[in-house]
Amino acid sequence: MQPQSSSSYGAERQTVPTGAGQDVGRSCCIVRMAGRTVMFDCGAHFGFRDARRFPEFGLLSRAGRFTEIIDAVVITHFHTDHLGALPYFTEICGYRGPILMTYPTFAIAPIMLADYVKVNADRPGERLPYNEQHVRDCLRRVTAVDLHQVVVVAPGLSFTFHYAGHVLGAAMVHMTAGHLTALYTGDFNSSPDRHLGPAEAPLALLQGGPSGASVRHPDVLISEATYAATLRDSKRARERDLLGAVVETVAAGGKVLIPTFAMGRAQELLMLITDCWERNGLQVPIYFSSAMAARALVYYQLLLNWTNANHIHCVFVNVHICVCTHIHTTWMMLAPGPALLFASPGNIASGVALEAFRSWAGSSKNLLVLAGYQVRGGAGHDNLCGGRSGGRSGGERRVEVRCRIKMLAFSAHADLRGLLGLVRRCKPRAVVLVHGQREPMEFLRGRIETHVGIECHAPATGTTVTIAPRRAVPLGV
Ligand SMILES: [Zn+2]
Known part of the structure; x- marks a missing residue:
């Protein structure tokens, strides 16, 4: 992928995993639509102690002009593989734009990040490039949001967060840029468990929340695929x-x-x-x-x-x-x-x-x-x-x-049935799979294309996916 300015994309919609492409860990996905560029999640990889622990931010800008390029960073939940690179991105790389997360994620993020700093201090390998002070400075830049609140961060660019199950405060995020929309699932669980409810019914997502009226299928659904080939027993x-x-x-x-x-x-x-x-x-x-x-x-x-x-x-x-x-x-x-x-x-x-x-x-x-x-x-x-x-x-x-x-496949992620169910109900123009291993993702990709009839991609980290327009779309820029 060549670093480019956000204004050069027009009506195109592009998705680039800068982490967690055909892998689990360091979740970070760049979505470009209608001239806007958004980073979904900014995670660390627990399996690495060198530069591979963080997403490949260099793919976005070799000169480090992140604030100019990225319109917003959205964090879906507090797990370190979705959050752990954020202090590095803000305090070391210098990103100064909007950062959104739900109230519970905002409340728990300091604990998770402090623990990540501590665990890394005890481990051999390269030193973590940020400390607890960086964590505090980073979190001061965050805007905490509620479910179903429409958050406008720039003209024509807004986000709505929806309950995702998985862990306390986890959200799926609906992005609107001009007349285009994307749904980024983060990690989600389609079944309730003892301490959390299930991810919200997709219909509510498509209606834009309880007060919404118009049903709108997303142009792009970017879905996790951790258990892409697993059907869990009861x-x-x-x-x-x-x-x-x-x-x-x-x-x-x-x-x-x-x-x-x-x-x-x-x-x-x-x-x-x-x-x-x-x-x-x-x-x-x-x-x-x-x-x-x-x-x-x-x-x-x-x-x-x-x-x-x-x-x-x-x-x-x-x-x-x-x-x-x-x-x-x-x-x-x-x-x-x-x-x-x-x-x-x-x-x-x-x-x-x-x-x-x-x-x-x-x-x-x-x-x-x-x-x-x-x-x-x-x-x-x-x-x-x-x-x-x-x-x-x-x-x-x-x-x-x-x-x-x-x-035990005792997990807070949707299984194959849950993942396919979301795709069927959302009926997006195209699906992009992230946060999963290559083989299971390929299996799910085949299922979505042949059984559901929807274009589907499972890109490796750093590979740009470009989705062609479904129809003539008036630009919002
Ligand atoms: Zn998670």
Whole structure:
């Protein structure tokens, strides 16, 4: 892709992933429509500790003229792979234009970014080029928005955020530039879970929210494709499977390690586990590995109206739950008897999750639960790819793995059915897939083109997709 000024695009609509093209991590997608250029998400890749940790901003402007080129940056949710490069983009690269995110994302972003700074300080590899002061300065530039609020950032350019499930505060974003529209999904979940509702019905999206009147199909749908080739078994069966293995392990005196990022899956799994503890009268302690997780729980209580409030109850003040400091964590790992530990990060690349993995993975009494997507670069990914024989990796040191491993497609992402459902209901002019591995994305691309009859692309990072107009469109510029 050649760096160009936004004014040269006229009626064209172009999409360029500058990260997460045929990959998961460092989400960042540039959309150009009607002379406007927008960056959706600005994420970091957890699997890398060098320049590949951030999107390829150099594709936009070799001279660093980002404020001139980008009309707005929109962040869909607080996960680091959608947010982690933002302080770098504003404080080091110098972007000074509008930045939008929902109120919950804005509330939780400081915790996530501070944790990313801390985790990177502990890891070998290139130093993270920003610090906690950069995070504070960056977040001062953010405008927090509500769902269904029409946010106009420039003449003819507006955004509306819609509930996406997935994690607290996650949103799909509807962009209008002149007479053209795009829907960027970020990560979304089409099914409700214990602590969040499902992504909004696409009809509401197409009507522009509850008060909207005209149905309008987006010119471009840019969709995540994390589970593009997966049809998940029923939720109830998945939960039974997980709980059966957990109860069996603690009843036999073993330890259960659930590596997870502090926000999102952790809350969902915690609700599931505490329900199970109540039903079975278990007294086995449940540990959270950081004060960050405890702070995160408070936000779920403060932001109840963004959650599936029917199911949120006093679970987060449960007597079995103990939040560990670093000293407690070391003691807890060596203590005899059964225990269950939620430890971050979810990909076991570093931190308490990696320490616990090294301590516990050698015993066949213990259980490792991999309950989400495993990005490249972590021990979780190595375990999935390394077969069941011993000697798999635990970061830099090799660890003989004898514990049981349960892999569950227990994720807050839409599966193949959910992804196809969104495409069918939105009926966009064209679909661009991002945030997924190449082969599953190719599978989904084929399905969308042959079964739904809609043009679909799955570009690699840095590849520009140009969508031809559906019909003559009066320009809004
Ligand atoms: Zn996410």
